[in-house]
Amino acid sequence: MGSNSEFLNIKDVSTAFKINGKYYDAISHINLEVHHDEILAIVGESGCGKSTLATTIMGLHDPEETKINGEVDFEGTDLLKLDENGYNQFRGAKIGMIFQDPLSALNPLKKIEDQISEVMNYHTDFTSEQKHQRVLELLDEVGIVNPKRTARQFPHELSGGMRQRVIIAIAIACKPDLIIADEPTTALDVTIQAQILDVLRNIQKENHAGIILITHDLGVVAETADRVAVMYAGQIVEEGSVEQIFNTPKHPYTRSLLRSMPQLDKENDDLYVIKGNVPSLQKMPHDGDRFAPRIPWLPADAHEKEPAMHELEAGHIVRCTCYKTFKFPDEQGGATA
């Protein structure tokens, strides 16, 4: 996992959406690297900008409604500078994407085989026989029991888990270096979720791909990720290895999130509740720590004016210095609200 294996370098990327004629930042100044052979999880609650980051990398935004700044360096190319045609050389070929809702993400009127081989039409010069073989191979690889039969079916004839496997097959058809999985298991049952995560992990091992796994589910992160970036209100607030994040979380938001999970042996206690709400796009605070309003008991001088990222140990980065003095109200030395 040396730094020379990084192939995706997101530098200072901001994406703003136009709402009633004005632009509002959905994500601001994101810096991230993705390496080969790793699963990077991006975790946060809804409205924190995780999906916007994914669609920004994929170039799926309508240029008239969005303003994107920064640089997405993918194997030496700045993706954000590409035109539509240039982007299409990457999409599907070197970057694959997996979506949340497996039913609507498949064209209801096309057979599974056609939907998988479509991606090969544009990125390979396979003959139709080769494509057919590859489709069967892929379906087998993602764990579909009867590839021949499934290839001939329509999406509505498959179960949710099967459909998600098909989506994965599409994403990996051209052996991409990067796979972006946006909430790939949210719509699925927990037993299916476990299977899909296994499939993802196996694919990553086999293809030496890098995976960006976007999810709100801390359990999924803990089970699957190698590295984790925690996002809040359009910014990354903490980044580190999965052990660093789960065993020694630093940022108040990370710690609050982990604390609000239902926990073993504390069934009769109340759960921890983070005060307030995630700010909406239009009401995003622009100076100071964006999480400060939700930990009001922490004195204002505990926060930096312009919260910067601080590296605590190799790979473990935290925004703002407030983590040093932060304590929960019920902890020793924590002030009451």
Next chain:
Amino acid sequence: MSLIEIKDLKVHYPIRSGFWNRVTDSVKAVDGISFDIEAGETYGLVGESGSGKSTTGKSVVGLEKVTSGSIMYKGKDITKKSNRKSLDYNHDVQMIFQDSLSSLNPRKRIEDIIAEPLRNFEHLSKDEEKLRVLQLLDIVGLDADALYKYPHQFSGGQRQRIGVARAVATNPKLIIADEPVSALDLSVQAQVLNFMKKIQREFGISYLFISHDLGVVRHMCNNIAIMNNGRLVEIGTREDIYNHPMHIYTKRLLAAIPETNVSRRAEHRANRLKVEEVYREQQDKYYDKDGLAYPLVQITPTHSVALPEDLAEQLKHEGEVQA
């Protein structure tokens, strides 16, 4: 006597096919389940999508036409509409829905939404009613200025709390909570669950808590039933289900819960794959020839499992030996 007793409940939907469009088969959404809910407890009903848990909840609250079986409340079978009417059943049994946006009428103000059950079941003066609504809003942690607003002006968590306030309005004995927090973010989920617990403590309400999230269910419920394909496969206390699961389906479900302890994840994964393997191998043993679960057999006073007789005997014996 239990608060509510569900006995051999079946909800089947006919499938019509063939030339004359006759009923040739049926979808057995709920296929003969029985359980009791005690006063003041939270009863968990767990299952994957399509297991029939929501249908069960809707039957208990009277929204679903029951094919056969009985739901006894105050000595009357409320699967009959006339009994529900004569008991003012929904005064005592209310519901919280999963989708908070869809469950609040977008064209009604919050006051009218919360007051709806009051207007139908309790005849209060205007001021009494308004006071009651304000107090209910206060209890779920919302300000009075919510009164004349519309549902879309609130966040998901706030809306779900409005739903809770409406369900509590008539001081019911039982609330059916159908996936009340699955659409919510983690921090908001905590808030709603806390309010539900608080209300239970203060008003002595029972919940039928329907969820697919085993973590949340463990946090909320004392007694739990696991549902699979329209049948119950295991019933027990929290302790029974989480520490001594007996049915392979329960075991498989528990093994699939993601492990948050990062250092144990390899071990956990190996365990899950093992359980998965066992599940595949022993499936015929735990399900009958139609792939359905067997009737429940009592193993301990609190713990029942859907097993064929020979297997049940064996397990009972093992249990005694262990004890």
Next chain:
Amino acid sequence: MWKTILRRILIMIPEVIILSILVFLLAKAMPGDPFTGSINPKADPAQLHHLMKMNGLYDPWYQQYWNWVVHLFHGNLGNSYQYQEPVTRLIGSRAVNTLWLALFTTILTYCFALPMGMYAAKHEGKLPDSIIRIYTYVTYCIPFFVILVIGVWIFGYVLGWFPTTGSISSTAASGLPSIGSRFYHILLPGVLGALFGTVNVVQYLRSEVIDAKRSDYVRTARSKGVPEKDIYKHHIFRNSLLPIAAFAGYSITGLLNGSLFTETVFSYPGMGLLFINSISYRDYTVITALVLIYGILNLLGTLLSDIILSIVDPRIRIQ
């Protein structure tokens, strides 16, 4: 699927029977009789009485109905009192004209509507979209017969570009010139019908395309690296056009209804004009036959739509 179609047809039978009874009774209830006006006004009442009796007009209604149905099954719709010729032959010659015009209008409608709907949706919210939307509002709300009258006035009388009556010029030679003349006669009503009949197809297609544009499967296609042009071709247009195909059946109803007006304004000898004339002459046999035919054509239109839809959409396809 054949079973489904057959079942649909079976369900239609009682509908057609009820319609036939209804039509028959209504025709009977119409005031006047077909003879008083058509023969010598000084005719002997006894002779008239005899005529009525000969034609079975004094029998109880169910008897008359039964006779009518029996004849119907022998392909005999009776004689037109007004034209003194078998109704089947009379309607047959007129039906060709009506269907010819209807077919032309339908084809033309789709030729106008499909590109318009797709273009509007592709440029959603921009100028072309607004123009097309204004166009559809305008054509939607103005009553069609007003357009026809103004159209025939401007293009037929004032400019003199198109014929204003008939279905074929009396001087046209047989063969190619006769086809040309027929086509010349349906050109103006057809174009007007198509220009002002596009609104349903355009709006439906536009909203289908816009939905498809925003759908997740199109996003999937984008993430596959499919060029925009191909996304429209293989995903958006294909998926939006399939349900549109089913509209063709339903549009029959509208066209038949419109044929009464079109044929009156253009004095075009089709079934619609025949109906209007027959009403004035109380020509029962023709009236009943025409209402029945129009009703059955409406039914077949709906059936056609259902069949098309089930063929093109695998989700509805029934084994």
Next chain:
Amino acid sequence: MEENLNRHSKISAADLERLSKEAKGEATPSSAKIIWSEFKADKPAMAALIIIIVFILFVMIASLFINTPKMMETDIMNYNSAPGTNGFLLGADTGGRSIGQQLIVGARNSIGIAIGLTVISSTFGICWGLISGYFNGYIDWGMQRVYDFMMMLPMTMMIIVLVTIIKDYNAVTLTLIFSIFYWEGTSRLIRSRTLSESEKDYVAAAKTSGTSNFKIIFKEIMPNISSLIIVDTTLSFAENIGVETGLSYLGFGLPMQTPSLGTLIANANDPNNITQYWWTWLPAALLIIILCLSISYVGQVVRRSADASQRHGIDA
């Protein structure tokens, strides 16, 4: 409950007035206000609305001063008088009757029938759609069969046959005959929306709150499709002007002695009139076009205000 609540909530009767006053200050505007503000923000829409209202009031009042039987008397002397001659502002027709006066009376008749038809057929169609969509099972099945049958009937033909059967019909009977056939479009639209509304949880919540079916249909579901109803009703109004005038044009609408915009346009059936005496029919045709365009434009504005994302006026 009361004691329970009093025990656990710090709000008491003393706070009632203060709190509800505070809440009123935060209240959200109702949808009627939103529609009105949309009209205020859109000048052409306002103009269209004013044109329609002023025009309807004008013909209603002006027609009171016109003696219709006298107006309809034939006067050979004024055969096809051109506009501005013989004291006819808009000319006269083949019977020497004033076109201007006929326009006013005809417009009143046509609009009156259109309003009557819209009220009756929309009310019926809305109720039919709501009931058929809300109750699944046999009620819906039966209603659907009736609907299918009605859809099969060739409407215009049936109306013509009925008109010839009924002796001494007048504007009221004519409106009723039209109403038999013109509720279907509305009912289909309402039914499909009701079907999807009925599946939403707020309907289930109303059921578990003990609300009766009747109340759920008309007080819970109907307000949620009210914008659809308003839009559909305005557009049907524009369409219904075409229904009566069309039939009158064919000669099966209002009786000969009752002028309608349709009978005026029917003057164009005479090749002489259509080529030489354009004033006998063209004003009526243009009047219908302007009227229908204005009404439909108003309908579009209402539709837009119902869709929050397209509003020009205030945000809710």
